[in-house]
Amino acid sequence: xxxxxxxxxxxxxxxxxxxxxxxxxxxxxxxxxxxxxxxxxxxxxxxxxxxxxxxxxxxxxxxxxxxxxxxxxxxxxxxxxxxxxxxxxxxxxxxxxxxxxxxxxxxxxxxxxxxxxx
Amino acid sequence: xxxxxxxxxxxxxxxxxxxxxxxxxxxxxxxxxxxxxxxxxxxxxxxxxxxxxxxxxxxxxxxxxxxxxxxxxxxxxxxxxxxxxxxxxxxxxxxxxxxxxxxxxxxxxxxxxxxxxxxxxxxxxxxxxxxxxxxxxxxxxxxxxxxxxxxxxx
Numbered sequence: 001x002x003x004x005x006x007x008x009x010x011x012x013x014x015x016x017x018x019x020x021x022x023x024x025x026x027x028x029x030x031x032x033x034x035x036x037x038x039x040x041x042x043x044x045x046x047x048x049x050x051x052x053x054x055x056x057x058x059x060x061x062x063x064x065x066x067x068x069x070x071x072x073x074x075x076x077x078x079x080x081x082x083x084x085x086x087x088x089x090x091x092x093x094x095x096x097x098x099x100x101x102x103x104x105x106x107x108x109x110x111x112x113x114x115x116x117x118x
Numbered sequence: 119x120x121x122x123x124x125x126x127x128x129x130x131x132x133x134x135x136x137x138x139x140x141x142x143x144x145x146x147x148x149x150x151x152x153x154x155x156x157x158x159x160x161x162x163x164x165x166x167x168x169x170x171x172x173x174x175x176x177x178x179x180x181x182x183x184x185x186x187x188x189x190x191x192x193x194x195x196x197x198x199x200x201x202x203x204x205x206x207x208x209x210x211x212x213x214x215x216x217x218x219x220x221x222x223x224x225x226x227x228x229x230x231x232x233x234x235x236x237x238x239x240x241x242x243x244x245x246x247x248x249x250x251x252x253x254x255x256x257x258x259x260x261x262x263x264x265x266x267x268x269x270x271x272x
Contacts, residue, residue, distance in 0.1 A: 009214045015239050018128060085239075089130050092218075092237055098159030100134050100233070106146065106156040107138040 010062075011088055014081045017061035022046070023054050027077065030064060034074035129238035135229045143231040144201050144224050147171075157181070173198050177206065193220075207241055217241040 018024050026040055041051045055075060058064045063081050067073015136143050146152040150167045157164050158181035165188070166180040178192040190211040196219070197205035204222045209215050219241040225232045 012214065012216060015216060019240050024128060085128060088239075092130050093132070095159050096130070096132055096235060096237070098162075099157055100132065100235075101160065102156040102158070103146065104134070104136055106152075107136050107142065110146075111138060111142070113137075 010081070011084055013061050014063060014084060017057050017063055018085075020054070020057075023058055026051070026054055026058065027063060027082075030075060030077040031082075034076045036072065036074050040075065128240070129236055131237075132235040133232065134235075135227055135232050137230040140201055140224050140226050140231045143233060144204075147204055147222065153179070171195060171198070208237065 018027065022044070025044060029035060029040060029043070037048060037051055037055065040046075040055075041048050044051070055064065055066065059066055061081065063078055064075050065078055066075045146156065148169070148171045150169045153169060154164045154167050157167070157179060161184045162181045164179060165182050167178070169175075169177045171177075173195055175195050176192065177195065178190065180188050180190050182188050191208060192211060193207035193209055195204065195206045197203065202224055204220075206220050206222075208218045208220050216239050218237050218239050221234075221236045223234045225234070
């Protein structure tokens, strides 16, 4: 079992943890700054146990770090997993930007219009 | 990547306005004959493409880099609203690839047709509206944070 966990793709772990919209909202809130569990629960109208459950998942995925006395020490967002997501998205952006450039030219072509590009 | 690319959730969002009628911009997404003419990055070719353009239908493409490297991807059309919206899954055929969900919408706009493209690594179609309502501001902050982190580490 531990071998499977060790070989698990880190990005998949991050994405699994973020597959829940509530957890994404918590991450978004922490992106604005550290917060205690109480502070996190309040604006989302969520019980402390519910928030704690989500925080455990996020912490296990390395997305956040928490103080020892979880209720008093703030949770903070860890930068590296978020950067990994940004890096993972980047090639997709290049793929689609490139495709849409070609789409633009193709649309001009099939309408019989001059393309601005040579 | 800028803040706009992650506006509502962790996703890639691209908005383009094409100088063409909406019916045409929609149509070029629907047949292999059209798709082969624009699908994929600059200087890539599309040696293979199959498309069953209907809800529940499958698509599969191969793109080939200038160096001759092939990349296969496939997915399912989840939702099709003619002239208006296409929702499809997209997955590269490689180890450790993840499913992504793509939503493309087509709207008339000044200058032709506005195409809004949205790709998220969370393939479950959620009621985006209800979740995003109260969290929109947070998501903008998330986007700025991620963009800032990316720049800081580079």
